[in-house]
Amino acid sequence: MAEDGSAQSASIWPLPKFHFQVKWDDTELAFQEVSGLDIETEPLEYRAGNNPVFSTSKMPGMIKSGNITMKKGVFAKDNAIFDWFNEIKMNTITRKALTISLLDEAQAPTMVWKVQNAFPVKVIGTDLKAEGNEVAVESIEIAHEGFVIENA
Template sequence: MADDGSQQSSSVWPMPKFYFQVKWDSTVMSFEEVSGLDIEAQPIEYRHGDSPVYSTIKMPGLKKFSNITMKKGVFKADNKFWDWFNQIKMNTIKRVPVIISLLDESGKPTMVWTLANAWPTKITGTDLKAQGNEVAVETIEIAHEGLTIANS
């Protein structure tokens, strides 16, 4: 008898990326897109003077985190991005934890990215077109001081 797939393991298929949640400090916000969840170890090239090999070796150096970009629709009387950005005064800003969770079909987090000490570096307002037929979308770019990843 042919396999109808009813006994298939839930670990066979990768998670879809369209069901996620973003929490700023303690506020849950809805976003259309989140990108920039990158981490990189910068290579250090080194060669000691009496090495018989005429090339450098590479060692892992400092970790480098990309800025996170988030996009959301523009809603009437919703100025959360601008209010946070306007708190920048004399090299100080309120830094908050940002938690990005990939959710399963029941709404439970399966993979969680936590940004430490996040703060806004750039806000891009929507473009305006008289003959456009799209939703108004604004973008915020967030710097942070570290990214941790946890799986449930």
């Protein structure tokens, strides 16, 4: 008799990436796409002058993270992205806590990225095309000071 898969553990399958939730502060916004959840360290090279090995040692240096880009459909009277961007005044901006959650079938978070001190650096409105039939999409690019990953 063939195996129907019912005895398999759910933990052997990778998580799908199409079911997610984005919140900033207590507001939930529906985004179509989130990208830029990357973090890296810059390697430092060092060699002592009396080291008999003629090569450098590498050590981890400063941690840096890229900007997060989020895209969403344009809705009538929904200006939340532009309202946040318009709060920028001469080195003052409301920094917000940003939470991005990958959800399972029961809408429970399975993986959560908690972004620290996020603020907008770029907003891109939709492009307009007379012959197109696509949905209008706007995007926001967010700078931040790192994030923490939590697994539920």
